[in-house]
Amino acid sequence: MKSLFDLTGRTILVTGGSRGIGFAMGAALARHGATVVLNGRNEAKLEDKARELRAEGLEAETAVFDVNNEAAARSAMDKIVNKHGHLFGLINNAGIQHRSPILAFTTADFERVVSTNLTSCFTLSREAIALMSEHGSGRIINTVSMLGSQARPTVPAYIAAKEGLRALTRALAVEAGPKGILVNAIAPGYIATEMNNALITDKKFSDWIVSKTPLQRWGEPHELGGGAIYLMSEAGAFVNGHVLAIDGGMSVQV
Numbered sequence: 001m002k003s004l005f006d007l008t009g010r011t012i013l014v015t016g017g018s019r020g021i022g023f024a025m026g027a028a029l030a031r032h033g034a035t036v037v038l039n040g041r042n043e044a045k046l047e048d049k050a051r052e053l054r055a056e057g058l059e060a061e062t063a064v065f066d067v068n069n070e071a072a073a074r075s076a077m078d079k080i081v082n083k084h085g086h087l088f089g090l091i092n093n094a095g096i097q098h099r100s101p102i103l104a105f106t107t108a109d110f111e112r113v114v115s116t117n118l119t120s121c122f123t124l125s126r127e128a129i130a131l132m133s134e135h136g137s138g139r140i141i142n143t144v145s146m147l148g149s150q151a152r153p154t155v156p157a158y159i160a161a162k163e164g165l166r167a168l169t170r171a172l173a174v175e176a177g178p179k180g181i182l183v184n185a186i187a188p189g190y191i192a193t194e195m196n197n198a199l200i201t202d203k204k205f206s207d208w209i210v211s212k213t214p215l216q217r218w219g220e221p222h223e224l225g226g227g228a229i230y231l232m233s234e235a236g237a238f239v240n241g242h243v244l245a246i247d248g249g250m251s252v253q254v
């Protein structure tokens with residue numbers, strides 16, 4: 001009896017896949033049978049991480065492109081389809097952060113964050129939906145954030161983009177659903193990743209995060225893997241337009 005969580009035969013592109021949450025999701029998917037294609041901008045780093053998974057006997061490939069480059073992204077997806085016959089899944093995980101008091105936050109910085117964290121998710125999803133529609137099936141997961149409906153100072157672009165990505169998830173879910181494509185989101189809490197190093201090493205801030213999280217700790221990247229497996233598997237075959245919080249309960253604590 002095939003497990004509900006068996007991803008064998010499913011090829012899944014993970015953007016921002018060379019480290020942190022993206023690599024953790026990719027590794028989890030590969031360990032459940034998927035062929036993962038890790039995306040990033042640094043070819044050497046990507047190859048190292050894909051080699052790490054292949055050393056476990058897993059199916060891992062790389063696709064080097066900047067998610068802001070539509071043509072490069074579409075070309076990478078076409079290559080996946082030409083090699084594997086189907087792009088089953090896309091995880092729009094690539095994201096950047098910029099922290100600054102609002103009065104010093106430039107328009108260029110705001111637009112840069114929104115471009116990577118929101119606009120690129122739209123363009124990659126549109127291209128993926130075009131390819132997935134030919135098969136009548138597919139899955140998209142957007143990495144959003146606990147931040148959005150809740151906020152903290154100095155990260156306005158990130159909050160706006162990630163909340164917009166929640167809304168985009170719902171918009172795509174209703175339009176792609178009739179094509180057999182499910183679109184969902186995962187909302188991490190505060191996870192111990194490179195992007196958050198500055199926060200983790202700031203004892204005052206880190207203590208505050210721990211106090212605001214019912215599990216009283218930072219999350220670990222590997223703790224995002226199960227959610228990705230669920231939403232990419234048969235177990236998630238009727239889940240569409242959902243935002244899965246993986247935040248230790250932080251989003252429900254006052």
Ligand code: GCO
Pocket residue numbers: 097099144145146147152155158188189190191195196199
């Ligand atoms: C920050 C952090 C957050 C986390 C995460 C929280 O500066 O507050 O980078 O944005 O990364 O998004 O859910």
